[in-house]
Amino acid sequence: AQKVTQAQTEISVVEKEDVTLDCVYETRDTTYYLFWYKQPPSGELVFLIRRNSFDEQNEISGRYSWNFQKSTSSFNFTITASQVVDSAVYFCALSEANTGFQKLVFGTGTRLLVSP
Amino acid sequence: DAGVIQSPRHEVTEMGQEVTLRCKPISGHDYLFWYRQTMMRGLELLIYFNNNVPIDDSGMPEDRFSAKMPNASFSTLKIQPSEPRDSAVYFCASSLGFGVDWTEAFFGQGTRLTVV
Numbered sequence: 493a494q495k496v497t498q499a500q501t502e503i504s505v506v507e508k509e510d511v512t513l514d515c516v517y518e519t520r521d522t523t524y525y526l527f528w529y530k531q532p533p534s535g536e537l538v539f540l541i542r543r544n545s546f547d548e549q550n551e552i553s554g555r556y557s558w559n560f561q562k563s564t565s566s567f568n569f570t571i572t573a574s575q576v577v578d579s580a581v582y583f584c585a586l587s588e589a590n591t592g593f594q595k596l597v598f599g600t601g602t603r604l605l606v607s608p
Numbered sequence: 609d610a611g612v613i614q615s616p617r618h619e620v621t622e623m624g625q626e627v628t629l630r631c632k633p634i635s636g637h638d639y640l641f642w643y644r645q646t647m648m649r650g651l652e653l654l655i656y657f658n659n660n661v662p663i664d665d666s667g668m669p670e671d672r673f674s675a676k677m678p679n680a681s682f683s684t685l686k687i688q689p690s691e692p693r694d695s696a697v698y699f700c701a702s703s704l705g706f707g708v709d710w711t712e713a714f715f716g717q718g719t720r721l722t723v724v
Contacts, residue, residue, distance in 0.1 A: 527712060537699065537715035583651065593637050593706050595664065596713060598651040 494519045496586050497598035505574050505606055513569040513602045515584030520525040523589040526560065527596065529557075531581040540582075543567065574606045612716035614700050616636055620722045626688040629719045632681055640686050641713060643699040651699075656667030657683065658705065690723045697721070 495518040498579045505511045517526065528540040541551060543560050551558045555572045571578055613632040621627050640658040655665040660677045668675070672691070677683040687694055697720050701713040709723045 529715075534717075535697065535720075536717045537701075539712045539714070542712050556685070591664070592658075594641075594656060594658075594703065594713075595653060596641075597653075600650045 494521070494524075494586050494588055494597045496584050496597055496599035498582075500602045501600075502603040502605065505604070507576060507606055507608050508571050508573050509606075510570060511574050511604065511606075513571075513582050515569065515599060515606065517565050517567065517568055517584070517586045518588060519588055520530075521588040521590055525585070525587045525593050527585040528558065528567075529583045529585065529598075531583065531601070533580070537583070540569075561577050571604075574604075576606050577608055579589045579604055579606045587589050609705065612700055612714055614698075614716035614719050616719060617717065618720045618722075620724065623691055623723055624689045625723075626686065627690045627694075627721060627723075629685040629698050629721070631683045631685070631699075631700030631716060633683070633700070634714055635681065636704065637702035637711070637714075638680075638705050639703045639713075640677060640683050641699075641701040641703075642683070643715075645697045645699060645718070646695075650652050654685070659692055687721075690721075692723045695721055695723050 497516045524545045526543045530538045530587045548560050557570045559568045581601045583601045585596045587593045587596050615630045642654040654667045655675045657677045666710045675685045697718045699715050699718045701715045703713045704711040
């Protein structure tokens with residue numbers, strides 16, 4: 493069965509620090525997608541990135557970067573030079589081919605607190 | 609597009625009452641999802657529809673919960689009778705199914721339900 497583990501419940505950093513949020517997944521499917529969503533204090537879920545299981549290239553988007561390693565079943569998220577506005581709960585999620593990639597299984601989330 | 613629209617944003621009801629949550633997906637999206645978020649269980653998928661047809665309702669907790677999608681632009685999640693343990697944030701999301709134009713799930717702002 494599919495499972496997503498975010499072992500870090502809460503991380504506190506000071507502004508401008510770099511921070512990495514860990515995500516480990518389990519799946520029997522060879523074809524799947526991994527996602528990161530952000531949930532700011534206002535409560536909505538904001539999509540950040542989607543990565544398929546055949547693409548292990550790291551991705552960088554501004555201060556955000558993602559490291560996908562199939563060998564360790566991990567899809568970690570790094571924020572460089574964190575800012576107060578990055579304070580949110582971040583969710584990693586997985587969808588598999590056997591559900592048409594539609595059924596998202598979420599991790600429990602990591603709460604990031606960035607203080608000035 | 610205005611995004612996924614949920615109503616009401618907040619609902620407080622007494623135990624035993626019927627509660628109906630509403631969702632308008634993004635126009636053109638053919639998948640619609642209902643998720644529930646609680647502190648104890650995190651984000652869990654309750655049910656999803658494809659082209660207005662329920663595909664997987666295995667996450668619906670009990671017979672007290674029901675969901676309908678009478679047309680492509682409207683869905684409801686009903687709880688009858690409601691219980692205090694149903695208190696949660698309920699999210700609706702929509703997406704365009706897997707294919708060339710596949711999109712990730714876009715989430716509404718959620719309905720915070722409190723059952724007293």
